[in-house]
Amino acid sequence: MQFNYPLESWQRWLLTGLILSVSIWVIHGALSKGIADFYRFPVDKITRQLEKQGHASLKSIERGQRLIAEAVKWDKKNPYLLIQQANLFDWRAGQTYFWEYSRDLIFRRALELYQTAASLRPVSAMYWIKIALMKVRLGEFDLQLEQSMHKAARLGPWEPLVQIQLSEIGLSIWPTLPPKLQAVVIENIRRGLLRKSRFIVASAERHNKIPLLCQKLGDEPQLRKKCRG
Secondary structure (H helix, E strand, O other): OOOOOOOOHHHHHHHHHHHHHHHHHHHHHHHHHHHHHHHHHHHHHHHHHHHHHOOOOHHHHHHHHHHHHHHHHHOOOOHHHHHHHHHHHHHHHOOOOOOHHHHHHHHHHHHHHHHHHHHHOOOOHHHHHHHHHHHHHOOOOOHHHHHHHHHHHHHOOOOHHHHHHHHHHHHHOHHHOOHHHHHHHHHHHHHHHHHHHHHHHHHHHHOOOHHHHHHHHOOOOOOHHHHHO
C-alpha cells in the first residue's frame, strides 16, 4: 500500500533549496580541483626535472612556487599540493647563495607545510620522513623528530625511499638517538639491505658508520665483504 502526501509549498521550496545547495557545493568542489590541477600540471614537470637531475634554475623553481601557491589557493586541503609546495621550498633552500639565516627560514616554512600535509594524511610514511628530515636540517633533535622517525618506520617499513632516508637520518645523528630509536633504525637498515643495499652502505660510509653496521648486522650477506675485508 502506498501513501502519497502532497508537499506543502514551503516544503517544496525547502527541498528545492537543499538540492540546489548540494549541487552548487559539488560543482564548486569539482571546479576548484580542476583549477588547482591546471596550475599543478606545470609544477609536476619542474619537480620531475628536480628529482631526475638534482637541480634546476632558480627561475624555474620560483615559477613552480608561484604556480603551486595558486593551486593551493583553490584546493587548500590537498596534502599532495602541500607536499609539492614544501619540496619546492626545500629545493630553493639548496641554492648555495642563501645566507644560513635565510635558508633556515625556508626550511622552517617547508617544515610547516610537511606538518600540515601529515595532519591531513597521517598514514603516509613519506610525509613523516620529510618532517624528520627538516628537523635534522634545522638542528632540532627533539621529541617531534623521534616521533616522526617512529611513525615513518611503522607506516612504511617496505617503502624503499623511507628505508633510504630513515637510514640516512638515523646514521647522521646516531649518537643523539635514544636506544629504542636506534633499534628501530637498525631494523630499518636490515630491511633496506635486502633491496637497497647500495644506498644503505653508501650512507654508512658517508657517516663513518660501517663499523657500527658490522657490529649490529655483520652477518647480513650484503655486509660480509665490507665487514671481513
